[in-house]
Amino acid sequence: MSPELLRLILAATLDTLYMVAVSGLIGTLVGGPLGVFLATSGRGELFAAPTTNRVLGVVVNATRSTPFIILVVAIIPFTRLIAGTSIGTTAAIVPLTIAAAPFIARIVEAAIREVDQGLIEASQAMGATPFQIVRKVLVPEALPGITLGLTLTVVSLLANSAMVGAVGGGGLGDLGIRYGYQRFMPEVMAMVVLVLVVLVQGVQSLGETLAKRVNRRLRRP
Amino acid sequence: MIRVESLSRIYPATAKSVAVTALKDVDIAVRRGEIYGVIGRSGAGKSTLLRAVNGLERPTSGRVLVDGVDIGALTDSDLRAERRKIGMIFQHFNLLSSRTAYDNVALPLEFAGVDRAVIRPRVEALLDLVGLSDKRDRYPVELSGGQKQRVGIARALATEPKVLLSDEATSALDPETTRSILALLAEINRTLGVTIMLITHEMAVVKDVATRVGVMEDGLLIEEGDVYDVVTRPRTDTARSFLGTLAGREIPPGLAARLRPSPEGTTTALIRLGFTGSRSTEPVISRLSRELGLDVAVLQGQVDEIGGRPFGTLIVSLPNAALADGSAERFLAHYDVATERLGHVA
Numbered sequence: 286m287s288p289e290l291l292r293l294i295l296a297a298t299l300d301t302l303y304m305v306a307v308s309g310l311i312g313t314l315v316g317g318p319l320g321v322f323l324a325t326s327g328r329g330e331l332f333a334a335p336t337t338n339r340v341l342g343v344v345v346n347a348t349r350s351t352p353f354i355i356l357v358v359a360i361i362p363f364t365r366l367i368a369g370t371s372i373g374t375t376a377a378i379v380p381l382t383i384a385a386a387p388f389i390a391r392i393v394e395a396a397i398r399e400v401d402q403g404l405i406e407a408s409q410a411m412g413a414t415p416f417q418i419v420r421k422v423l424v425p426e427a428l429p430g431i432t433l434g435l436t437l438t439v440v441s442l443l444a445n446s447a448m449v450g451a452v453g454g455g456g457l458g459d460l461g462i463r464y465g466y467q468r469f470m471p472e473v474m475a476m477v478v479l480v481l482v483v484l485v486q487g488v489q490s491l492g493e494t495l496a497k498r499v500n501r502r503l504r505r506p
Numbered sequence: 507m508i509r510v511e512s513l514s515r516i517y518p519a520t521a522k523s524v525a526v527t528a529l530k531d532v533d534i535a536v537r538r539g540e541i542y543g544v545i546g547r548s549g550a551g552k553s554t555l556l557r558a559v560n561g562l563e564r565p566t567s568g569r570v571l572v573d574g575v576d577i578g579a580l581t582d583s584d585l586r587a588e589r590r591k592i593g594m595i596f597q598h599f600n601l602l603s604s605r606t607a608y609d610n611v612a613l614p615l616e617f618a619g620v621d622r623a624v625i626r627p628r629v630e631a632l633l634d635l636v637g638l639s640d641k642r643d644r645y646p647v648e649l650s651g652g653q654k655q656r657v658g659i660a661r662a663l664a665t666e667p668k669v670l671l672s673d674e675a676t677s678a679l680d681p682e683t684t685r686s687i688l689a690l691l692a693e694i695n696r697t698l699g700v701t702i703m704l705i706t707h708e709m710a711v712v713k714d715v716a717t718r719v720g721v722m723e724d725g726l727l728i729e730e731g732d733v734y735d736v737v738t739r740p741r742t743d744t745a746r747s748f749l750g751t752l753a754g755r756e757i758p759p760g761l762a763a764r765l766r767p768s769p770e771g772t773t774t775a776l777i778r779l780g781f782t783g784s785r786s787t788e789p790v791i792s793r794l795s796r797e798l799g800l801d802v803a804v805l806q807g808q809v810d811e812i813g814g815r816p817f818g819t820l821i822v823s824l825p826n827a828a829l830a831d832g833s834a835e836r837f838l839a840h841y842d843v844a845t846e847r848l849g850h851v852a
């Protein structure tokens with residue numbers, strides 16, 4: 286493989302990492318609090334707001350059940366509004382983020398719901414405010430689950446970021462389509478797949494290691 | 507210290523369940539510095555009562571005063587401040603798995619916005635008090651049940667409360683650990699003067715630490731008194747049934763199997779005698795036998811004490827006739843001996 290191709294692959298990898306990192310970050314900033322809210326706003330819960338909870342739940346489900354490629358096309362006007370263009374790496378971040386945020390929200394919600402109700406009650410008995418309970422009890426206790434969930438999110442972002450390549454999004458998917466498929470260069474396609482596999486593996490093991498480190502429910506050897 | 511005034515709590519009916527009256531017009535006055543036990547079967551309303559004391563539960567009617575403060579009338583932020591004066595420990599400890607023993611004890615102080623420099627010596631003193639200084643940096647998963655409850659107790663005391671609420675704090679522990687936790691609670695009560703209200707379904711727990719006890723059933727407080735009086739002279743069947751589990755009160759199993767409720771076809775009656783105070787040293791049984799001319803056999807006996815006051819329990823057999831005409835019971839009542847008919851054997 287020519288050094289030029291290698292340079293292309295390296296650039297595409299960096300593009301992919303850029304898209305995943307930014308959309309993962311913004312997705313977490315939006316989806317994290319949303320997940321906390323979903324987990325604590327049911328009837329009789331800390332921030333009880335059952336109606337808002339139900340409405341947000343429907344919105345989240347709607348976003349999650351829309352196939353990603355349809356989402357990308359459907360929100361093109363919105364993407365153009367935010368990014369100024371609907372083509373390229375930066376533009377791709379918009380749909381990636383919009384798909385990631387509800388995913389993360391559900392993951393955070395599930396992890397927080399796993400936390401023993403007794404801890405909320407104990408905290409209330411200690412005179413904690415609802416915000417203190419979230420910050421000092423729920424999130425730290427749910428952290429192992431959240432870490433694993435975020436790992437899953439990054440993996441699915443990698444997959445989605447390859448998909449935006451099909452509609453001119455840049456990154457590894459874009460490279461695979463343009464060189465591997467349209468110019469019929471199977472070695473490029475193979476390289477793209479290989480890099481993606483390595484990335485997914487790396488993210489997965491990193492996530493699992495982190496989750497294990499923050500999990501105090503396991504006995505240390 | 508804690509005044510519960512005609513407290514009722516009705517859980518309204520939902521789509522899936524009918525309305526439940528968990529508390530009916532309950533009145534309790536817990537005195538400053540005492541250990542008050544509440545005993546009752548599952549579903550009697552004990553937890554609901556205890557949770558009303560720190561406002562986790564809003565009463566349907568009636569009110570709760572803690573040190574003169576009406577808990578139900580407080581705003582959210584005043585209630586939070588008040589809760590710092592009321593510690594609580596739980597059956598399943600409710601420790602944060604993500605925090606070490608030290609950090610768990612520090613948690614209520616962090617909630618209260620106490621300075622780190624102040625937190626440190628206080629948490630260390632508390633860990634010392636509960637005997638866990640060496641487990642300071644251990645996570646809950648690395649502690650035994652008894653050690654976890656000690657952390658729970660230290661945490662409940664962190665904000666220097668006047669009142670400690672205990673909801674079945676020893677129910678998940680083995681008998682020996684239970685005794686050591688109860689001893690710790692008694693010590694805290696004695697040395698720190700903390701008023702303790704504790705809930706249990708074991709009379710042994712009440713007998714070990716409490717000064718007074720309330721018996722609950724179906725949301726009602728059906729009996730109340732000094733532990734000594736309730737243990738030696740229970741007035742309700744519920745109270746009596748809880749005594750059944752105390753050592754020395756069981757009918758020997760061989761006899762229990764042959765026991766019948768009616769005297770028909772039998773010759774002998776079994777009764778349980780309760781001796782209290784100075785009478786416990788008088789030779790009542792030999793007088794009963796001599797003066798009424800009865801054959802009395804002692805089947806089981808136990809002498810115990812509550813708060814330094816001795817009491818004895820005897821299970822004896824008598825001829826049916828002595829019970830039928832009430833003569834034996836009259837005689838025993840004259841000597842202040844409590845009697846309870848257990849049944850008849852052939």
Ligand SMILES: Nc1ncnc2c1ncn2[C@@H]1O[C@H](COP(=O)(O)OP(=O)(O)OP(=O)(O)O)[C@@H](O)[C@H]1O
Nearest residue numbers: 517526527528546547548549550551552553554555
């Ligand atoms: N949140 C609730 N909603 C509806 N009913 C409830 C609720 N909490 C308790 N109850 C009902 O109120 C009654 C009293 O419950 P409570 O928990 O006070 O009993 P308890 O004496 O503490 O029992 P246990 O020994 O099992 O802990 C029970 O019938 C219970 O089913």
Ligand SMILES: [Mg+2]
Nearest residue numbers: 552553554673
């Ligand atoms: Mg209970």
